[in-house]
Amino acid sequence: MQSNRETVGKLILTAVLLAIVAAAFLVVQRYGVTPAPIAAAHPKPAPTTRPVTAPRAFKVLHIMSYHTPWEWTENQFSGFKDALHGLNVEYKVYEMDAKRQSSKEHLQQASDEARQLIEEWKPDLVYTSDDAAQQYVAIHYKNSSIPFVFSAVNASPEDYGYVGTKNMTGVLEREHIVQTIRLLRQLVPNVRRIAIISDPAPMWRPVAQRINQRIKEGEELADISVVADDVVETFEDWQRTIMSYQDKADAIAILGAFNIRGPDGKNLTYEELGRWTAENSNVPEFSFWADRVSKGGGLCAVAVSGFAQGQEAGKIARAILVNGKSPSSIPMTATLKGEPVISLPRAQRLGLSPSSDVLLSAKVFAKYGWEE
DSSP: OHHHHHHHHHHHHHHHHHHHHHHHHHHHHHHOOOOOOOOOSSOOOOOOOOOOOOOOEEEEEEEESSOSSOHHHHHHHHHHHHHTTTSEEEEEEEEOOTTTOOOHHHHHHHHHHHHHHHHHHOOSEEEEESHHHHHHTGGGGTTSSSOEEEEEEOSOGGGGTOTTOSSEEEEEOOOOHHHHHHHHHHHOTTOOEEEEEEOSOTTHHHHHHHHHHHHHHOGGGTTOEEEEEEEOOBHHHHHHHHHHTTTTOSEEEEOOOSOOBOTTSSBOOHHHHHHHHHHHOOSOEEESSHHHHHTTOOSEEEEEOHHHHHHHHHHHHHHHHTTOOOGGGSOOEEOOOEEEEEEHHHHHHTTOOOOHHHHHTSEEEOSOGGGO
8 A cells, every 4th residue: 555655646746847847848938038947955155256456556756867868767767667577557757857957957946846746646656766866856755655766876875864764775876996997907907097087966976985995995906096086067177187187197087977068058968078088088088887988988897787776776666565665674785797898999099909808708889979
């Protein structure tokens, strides 16, 4: 009896299920509606969908002391951006143009405009390159809430009051003095007396002091002496001073050379100063920046790399923006690697014959800057 009852029960259950399926089929055919599936005994939770968050966009204001196009400035900014590659960064650039327009009136106006841009745009970080941007802009923001990162600063951080501040750090520009004089003496072995010449921009005084100090301290430079350290303001002064070195110096260290006024009151270019010097002076010139050689016709330099300066500043900026590091925790240091550069036409004009070893180890400029 029980077996018959079980059989009847199964038949009834089967009939009910068939009726449900048939009813569902009729619903689909008539209304085009698919009935909801019968829930499983233990339904799986729906997968959690997390909203996609776009990477944070950073606003970086670059205040450059000088202008573009100019290789030194462009190389710094390229290095800076290279270190921030992969981040979502919006850049703004303000050019102070202090190389071509060095009057206090112009620099004060540039300072006002740059500071207004900071207040209005409200950047997450300000990148300041070279000294004018420190002297006229950055010093007004010491201990503010905006982090500032600098590069290519010739003066000491103490000169701008940066030491001990919470928001200022960056990369110092320090000359490769021993390496440069070593290269110079490979080209001109009898160099003993050095004359220093620069324009009146304040950042060159610390450079001249470092040259004097390094010569006093270095055993390798024990037979070197600085016989002159002159600051000139006009082209006439430049000509007279250069010619006075012909008998009393074996080499001329050219520091600043872009605040020298011509007869019309405007600053002369490297090419104008360099051309006159190369055509009238028989004393080899050296420097610590490639453009003094490539554009100004100087003989040689172990040059500070603008790209390396900017790249190190960019690494610092990345640490601040991405890793949340405090600027005050990042030391202000200088880049170490320099690039040897030689002007071949200047060497030939001076009657020098650089060895192949020296030429192969340096970047060689085959033409004067004014011949390009």
